Amino acid sequence: MAGETSEIVLSTQELREVTAFAAACAEVVLGIFEADQLDDPRARDAIGAAWEFARGGERGKSLRDTAWATLTAAKGAHTAAAREAAWAAMSAAGAAYLHPLAKATQVKHILGAGAHAARAAELVAGDDRTVGAEQIEQAVRRATPLVVDVLGRFPVAPGGGGRVGELVRMLDANLRG
Structure with missing residues (x-):
């Protein structure tokens, strides 16, 4: 039927691996948010919850709550770089x-953390896009074969999304290439 979207089979282990990849990408720029918001543990808590799930924990309320809390924390950040780090x-x-x-x-569920982390790093470096490209290369090295396999089951990243969208597409192309 026209307009229907096919389903992709994903195991819990595959979701854990994707989440570990995303947590590793976000962890790199956590200090950017923490320097901006000295007493705010929400971004660290979100990354901790992601690691907990990746290491065998439940996929439940803690993940959802920390993600939403970090979205709220991003709104209170003083700099665009800190916001991007919180979004990572x-x-x-x-x-x-x-x-x-x-x-x-x-x-973006697979690559968003890496793209937001790259953008945060760019902004800290005065909007230096070579820094973002370096972050994307580091993210590519972090991706396990299982993450690349999961990514390959999905269509390529969509257009749009400003600079973060460009970084998502750059990461997508590098992992598929």
């Missing part, structure tokens, strides 16, 4: 909720 942490917790739908928009 939120994306790490949200990676566990990758939907098994063959939609290009789902790619």
Whole structure:
């Protein structure tokens, strides 16, 4: 039937691996948020919840709550770089909720943390895009073969999304290449 989206089979282990990848990407820029918001543990809590799930924990309320809390924390950040770092942490917790739908928009669940982390690093470096490209290369090295396999089941990343969208597409192309 026209308009239907096919489902992709994802195991819990595959979701854990994708979440570990996202947490590792977000962890790199956690200090950017923490320097901006000295007493705010929400981004760290989101990354911690992502790691907990990745290491065998439940995919439940803690992940959702820390992701939402970190989204709120991002709104209170003083700098764009800190906001991007918080969004990377939120994306790490949200990676566990990758939907098994063959939609290009789902790619951001896999690659969003890496793209937001790259953007945060760029902004800290005075909007230096070579820094973002270096962060993308580091993310590519973090991706396990299982993460690349899961990504390959989804359509390529969609257009749009400003600079973060560009970084998602750059990471997507590098992992598929």
